Amino acid sequence: LVNTINKLNRDESVHGILVQIPLPQQIENSVTNMVNHEKDVDGLTSYNLGLLLEGTPKLIPCTPLGIVELLDFYNIDVNGMDVAIINRSNLVGKPLSILLMYRDATVTIFHSKSKNLEEKLRNFDCIVTAVGNRENFILKGNMVKEGVAIFDVGISRSNGKIHGDVDFESVSEKAAYITPVPGGVGPMTVTMLLKNTVLATNLINKINHS
CATH class of the missing domain: 3.40.50.10860 (Leucine Dehydrogenase, chain A, domain 1)
Structure with a gap:
């Protein structure tokens, strides 16, 4: 190598x-x-x-850059927004937090040791989730507030199908913006x-x- x-x-x-x-x-x-x-x-x-x-x-890094491009395309101004990122890797969480802070968002990073996510996530205007393990985490509609912007980066496979971190059906009823899996952040x-x-x-x- x-x-x-x-x-x-x-x-x-x-x-x-x-x-x-x-x-x-x-x-x-x-x-x-x-x-x-x-x-x-x-x-x-x-x-x-x-x-x-x-x-x-x-x-x-490509995934954070793709998310920023989506923000620009859909005219989502994160200035002053409370943004949650559920990931702390060099691939997604860390570089994305920096990019969003440069746009004057208030960024909170959550990870595997974070507690009470269901309660805390309801306060955020934008949520980026990149867990990739639906056995341990699924973002559901009762965990988000009305009008939230959701970027689903997670990838899980079960029964030959690809899934994200988000329960799309329940979350899409509340979200103003939501990316699907597959076909959302991945192509970006x-x-x-x-x-x-x-x-x-x-x-x-x-x-x-x-």
Whole structure:
């Protein structure tokens, strides 16, 4: 794996590298950081995450970027909103929280050790859920308030079908906006991966992409 990454880093005909995660926990960060940051189309190297935190991002993780694109497309202004993110990974929760804070949202991150979610989530204007384990968590209609915006990033499989984190039927009765699974955030993630690949090509070739 290391040899392959190094070979792709040196190959001038390759403009984007994506390491499929999860990897074993003890090697995931080190392997991810072996990718040339200019070819890091997933935006997950420490270099690119650092630029995002600093406020000068280049390659941004694809799922958070896709959610921001959806916010813009549907004219959802999160300025002053209370936003809940049920995820704390480098892939979704952490970078998304930064992007939304730059838009002046008040962001709260929930995770596997968080308590009383059913009660707390009712207070939020926007909820992004990326749990991916329906045996442990399903977002239901009685857990959200009227007019909420819901972004479902979770993926679970059962009986040959793909499901999200959200009980779509009950939550859609209250939500002003809701993304389906499949067909919601997932396609936007792929689209942003392609966008990042174009950006990476421009960065490598020193082309002004603005």
